[in-house]
Amino acid sequence: MKFPTFKSGVHPRDNKHFTESLPIEILPEPKEVFIPLQQHIGAPCKPLVEVGEEVKKGQVVGSTDAFVSSPVHATINGKVKAIGRYPAPTGSKIQMIHIVAKDEEDEQDAVDKDIETDWTALSVEELKDRIKKAGIVGLGGAAFPTHVKLSPPEDKPIDTFILNGCECEPFLTADHRMMVENPDKILTGMAIIMKVLGVKEGYVGIESNKPDAVKKMSAAAKDYGFNIITVKTKYPQGAEKMLIKAVKNRKVPTGGLPMDVGAVVQNVGTAAAVANAVINEKPLTKRIVTVTGNGIKEPKNLLVTIGTKFSDVIEHCGGLVDETSQVFMGGPMMGIAQFDLAVPVIKATSGIVCTTDYKQVEPLACIGCGGCVQACPMFLMPTRLARLSYIRYWSEADQMGIMNCIECGSCAYVCPSNIPLVQWIRVGKQKVYEIQCELVA
Template identity: 40%
Template sequence: MRKLWDFPGGIHPPQHKSQSNSQPIRFAGLPQKLILPLQQHIGSPAETRVAVGTTVLKGECLAAAIGTLGVPVHAPTSGKIEAISRQPVPHPSGMVDWCITLIPDGLDTWCERRAMPDYAHHPRPEVLARIRDAGVVGLGGAGFPIHIKLQPPERDKVETLILNGAECEPYITADDVLMRERATEVVEGLNIMAWLLEPAHCVIAVEDNKPEAIAALRAAAEDTLIEIVVIPTKYPSGGEKQLIQIVTGLEVPHGGIPADIGTMCQNVGTAVAVYRAIHHGEPLISRITSITGHAVTTPGNVEAYLGTPVADLLRQAGLQTDRLDRLILGGPMMGYTLQSADVPVIKTTNCVIAAARGELPEPPPEQPCIRCGACSEACPMELLPQQLFWYAKAEEFEKAEHQNLFDCIECGACSYVCPSSIPLVQYYRFAKGEIRAHNAEQLKSDRARERFEARQARLERERGEKEARREERARTAAEAQAKKAEQSGNSDGPALDDRAAKTAAVQAALARKEQKAQQPLTAAQSPDETTEPDIASLEKQLSQAQDKLATMVAMLEEAQTSGADNADKLERAVAKNTERVKRAEEALSAARNEAIQPETTPPSG
């Protein structure tokens, strides 16, 4: 017999479970349409993989998992995709979100399923991937992707694996009837998780107000090492941290997770989903949901396809609209009022309460705190609810956070016992929301600053690289000019920038042209004595020399205007070309004189 411990605080509200746990699970059937939100879990929403008008089969993936915490969404039945749009989803604010609308064809035709009954012969990562691909999340309420919990850090060895069958909140009986009717699947699902984690102990914890479930589990776990532990009925014994403390006597540290102390807690519904995914290859497309309250004539538990409108389930349960006061999704302690019955059943929907007038009356108006301390005595987390209330009301969020605000599990025990009817949990939720919003803004600001600093660093780096390239080009040009100056016997210093390099190239071109022009001019200056002077050729040479002189003069004027370093060189070149023009003119004049001079030597007789 395992020793049990107790946790501080806790309350004993009326159970109201007999309304829905006396009938077996019934199948809810196919509605006229299914509305499937892309986010039914903690983590990134799934990404759509189908288009409007697409025909799909039962179990086919409609939206793929994105990110580490993502899980896919599957078609609960065969049919046609009617729309992908924003529609109301289960949320306290009545918010809308992206959803896939599926119109069933009534055939309920399955896609190809890949079962893995011999999972023990497969690598563990492959089995975990199969669980993720099946879209399995925690069905106890939070909706955390189960494949993440089943692969804790290597340093956190799980010694005790606890299956949570406490279901401590009033009205809810979904886990109770599931354990009664599908105890074998619960045990088989636990065996799969135990094979993945290799714990030293496996425990199924059930409150003592569920004798039928306890008997069924004991029969299913016979001849196994699984221990069925019966715990006292007390709210909130089904809380993860409270259940771990009851079963092991260990407390999860502040800011830590159960794996830090070698424990892990899973829900019995999650175990069944894991079993269906591995042994039958079925994704998570339905769940057990309690439909209860005095405003329905036939309360009970139904297996509903995900996406089924809550209104359809209430209609099947015989909703009496004239008696209905309000709809609550979840239990009366931690649930919230539904704004509309048209929202769909999702993976975390465990209960819908159709409360008649007077069944769950609105609390009386809030009164001033009388400092009685009842909230502190009821708090299972040993917090100071009164201090947290003052800080939240005064919007002193930093002080509230220092008082371990985020350790609050929002069980509602403090609000339940408060004689002043102060909605303490609502104040805590408000404070948490403001802190998260502030942290998100701070993170956004930090990222913007990091992006700005990274951009500035990149621009500075690019400027440095550009300057280095410019200096390299200038150095290369200077070396080239120095080499050319050395070859031409020019003693002037090398150019130090791009303008000097360009000037050196211009000078080299002018030198080549000058050399070519000098050859015919030299011939004109030293004509063959046996050949008479060619006046036309000399006129052409003079014209070319005059054109070159005009070009050099223009270049000299431009260099003098811009202050270029080669102005002196150009001046010398202009002087040389002026001398050549003068010699060409003299040669042409002499040739013309020689052509018109009369013969002075008389002919021989």
């Protein structure tokens, strides 16, 4: 059977067998959490609490007036022990609020589950406000504030909403399990988002390697009138532009956003979080994390409290095996390698992948096989761009379209010479961006 897809891309082994059939387990609340004040793209939050202050679960502890931003909440009941800069899983040190749980057990845990509002009675503005207040960001990994995405400018009419259930990253199964276990919540969230956007056409794109999810979602989607589209299993099928191409056969123009072709894409996890926020008025304090790989003793899909340290999560999964060489946040294609397991789970942590497979390889000269050119989903020439970046020809790199790179890593994946292509392109993009900023200023 032929599934819709985009041109080029790569086929890494998906390695989802570790966790794809394991139900989501709830990780007990940790004794301490670190809440980074910036877990999203946009302006960082300012702390709203003092050291020593008692905080309740769901209380806003950081926020800002900037539009492109998202508030952060306390995820456990406890006391603020410190506010300071700690290592974050994104690789740098950022400001975090360190909350330590009180010794006594909290009794009011059950209370917050009772709220259930009829979302259809709420206005679009109220819905958007609830989404913003709940601190919802794109849970697929980019962590772009959801309320911003749901506020397209007037001159960009949106006619299509696509829910992204591709999960094209190898290893990760968080979205997959959620689709199997809770399709109704996801589709309710989707309906809410579509009401906010005023969109009638709703699609769910799921990769063909998740037939059980397709089945469950299709059965549930009948009541809503959404179209479930099975797309080809190929990396990076879950990239917005690639998904829009596969589902609607529209090409987002270079330098443009999905809204330029009338589409908005959201991750299934985000939709579920939206449903929680609107119906149960629960802020985003937990997310599903896939803990997997051959470096972990018991791979699991876990519902984790945001702010939990990686080490606590890993401990719950039996710990690392001795040969573990690397731990990533996110999937292996775009995830970030970690050196310190004291970093907290943040809103964008879709998975913790532990692997023993690291092998050091020397890059060789480019042999001009053209593999990267054929793999690039954006139809760039990665080998040329990486080379231009390497020899610091920024303006030529810009002319060759370096800024269109989506950093999916397909080029570096296929390179037989092990050249760090996407890595050099990232350097180039950063430089070109800096130069562009200078020119504007």
